[in-house]
Each structure stands twice: as structure tokens, then as C-alpha cells.
Amino acid sequence: MREPIPQSPLHAFGLASEARAVDDGCGVWANEIALLGYISVRGAFADPAFVGKVTSVTGVPLPVEPCSFAMSNGIKVLWLSPDEWMIVCARHRLRDILGGLRSRLEGIRSQVADNSGGYTQVLLQGRNALEVLQHASVYDFASLASGRVVGTTFGKSSVYAHRTDEGFCLLMRRSFADYIWRYLVRAAAPYGLGIATIEATGHAGHGVAA
Numbered sequence: 680m681r682e683p684i685p686q687s688p689l690h691a692f693g694l695a696s697e698a699r700a701v702d703d704g705c706g707v708w709a710n711e712i713a714l715l716g717y718i719s720v721r722g723a724f725a726d727p728a729f730v731g732k733v734t735s736v737t738g739v740p741l742p743v744e745p746c747s748f749a750m751s752n753g754i755k756v757l758w759l760s761p762d763e764w765m766i767v768c769a770r771h772r773l774r775d776i777l778g779g780l781r782s783r784l785e786g787i788r789s790q791v792a793d794n795s796g797g798y799t800q801v802l803l804q805g806r807n808a809l810e811v812l813q814h815a816s817v818y819d820f821a822s823l824a825s826g827r828v829v830g831t832t833f834g835k836s837s838v839y840a841h842r843t844d845e846g847f848c849l850l851m852r853r854s855f856a857d858y859i860w861r862y863l864v865r866a867a868a869p870y871g872l873g874i875a876t877i878e879a880t881g882h883a884g885h886g887v888a889a
Contacts, residue, residue: 685770687713688799688856697874706807706870709863710877711856712848716773717798718766720780722789729787736779737766748828748841757828757839757850765839765850770795797853801860802877804846807870812840812847814866820847834862 689711701708722729724743733741739751741764748757754776755767768776773795780791803811812820818831820840828841836859839850851859864872 685714685796687711688853689713689860691857692860694874698876699873701804701873701875704871705805705873707803707805707811707867708808708846708873708875709801709803709805709867710875711860712800712802712877714770715795715798715800716766716768716770716776717794718768718773718777718780719763719792719794720766720789721763721791722784722787724761726787729784729789732783732787733764733780736776736783739766746827746829748826750843757841759828759830759839765794765798767800767850798850799853799856801849801851801863802846802875803849803863804875805870805873807867808847810870811863811866815862816840823847833859836862 694710698710720733722733724730724741730741730743737754737756739749739754739756742749742756742758744758745761746758748755753769757765757767759765766776773793777791777793784791809820815833816831818829818840823829823840823842825842825844828839830837830839833849833851836851836855838859841848849859
């Protein structure tokens with residue numbers, strides 16, 4: 680029996696066939712960072728054993744400051760609430776990280792769940808990216824500093840948004856991805872939208888090829 684082949688929630692849009700290198704011809708560039716691994720981890724940030732075990736598995740210091748995230752060696756860890764974090768990694772690293780967390784957190788009050796089938800991520804950049812986000816959300820994205828993450832509205836849906844040197848990353852539930860992408864396309868139309876080539880770097884910190 681063949682193993683099931685995972686598909687991105689945005690695969691029907693054929694984004695890969697439209698992708699091209701970023702240039703000055705469009706004010707907004709976006710694409711999905713598809714088929715990453717997403718692991719939800721819950722526990723007590725005040726428990727040094729919990730924090731230490733998670734950090735030892737991921738190699739990323741667990742961010743305990745509200746609305747922050749940390750990255751290292753292709754793994755990204757986002758603070759979602761005082762007792763929940765999202766670990767984002769390349770899909771091929773998912774099994775090892777899951778296994779490591781479940782093994783090392785045994786006996787420690789915690790919860791580990793593989794949510795890889797339930798989320799995806801869109802990278803948005805370009806000189807007019809900020810305007811597009813302001814059309815879509817009530818949050819003041821101009822105040823979103825690099826290294827910060829915020830849960831906010833996006834049209835009638837919601838995203839976890841964070842900012843890196845590459846642009847704005849929008850983490851969304853699979854069930855809302857179609858709606859959010861269509862909303863983004865409409866909001867970006869006045870500025871010109873390009874589908875950006877995503878570097879195949881094999882980790883959660885993908886960049887857009889220049």
C-alpha cells in the first residue's frame with residue numbers, strides 16, 4: 680500500500696508554476712511555505728525542567744517572553760500563550776523532534792501534539808506589503824518588530840503573524856488558508872502581486888530568492 684502524499688492547502692492555486700524571482704515590477708510578493716512540520720507544545724514556563732527539555736530537543740531557547748519567537752538551525756519556536764508554543768521545522772525533521780520531545784518530557788506535566796496537517800504559512804514581502812496587511816487586519820503591523828509574534832484578525836479569519844528580515848510570515852489554520860490567500864490576492868491587486876520563488880533551504884526559515 681502506498682503511503683499518502685501530503686498536499687498543501689493552497690496546492691489548487693498552482694503557485695509553484697507561477698513563482699519567479701523577486702524584482703521591482705510588483706509592489707507585493709508572496710508565496711506559501713508549504714508542508715512544514717508544526718508541533719504544539721504545552722507546559723509551564725516556570726518549570727525549569729520543562730523549559731530545559733524542550734530547549735535540549737529543539738536547540739532553540741524556549742521563548743518565555745510574551746509575543747516573542749526564537750530561531751536556530753532551521754527551527755522556529757513561537758510563543759502562542761503563557762503555556763503553549765508552536766515549533767516549526769522542516770517536514771523531514773518532524774519525526775525526530777516529536778520523538779525527542781515525547782521521550783524527554785515523560786514524567787513532566789506537558790502535552791505534545793503533531794499539528795502538521797492543520798497549518799500552513801505564507802511569506803509576504805515587498806514595498807507595499809505593509810499596506811496590504813493594514814487592509815486585512817485591525818492590528819498596526821507597522822509596530823510589529825522583528826522577533827515578535829502576534830495573533831490577530833485577517834479579514835473574517837485570524838493568523839499568527841511574525842516579522843523577520845525576509846518579510847511578514849502569516850501562520851494560519853489549514854481550513855482558513857483558501858480564504859486568507861484569496862483575501863490577500865484581492866488586497867494586493869492595486870499594488871501588483873508577484874508569486875515569489877521560495878528558496879528550497881529545507882527548513883522553517885525559508886527565504887525568498889532575490
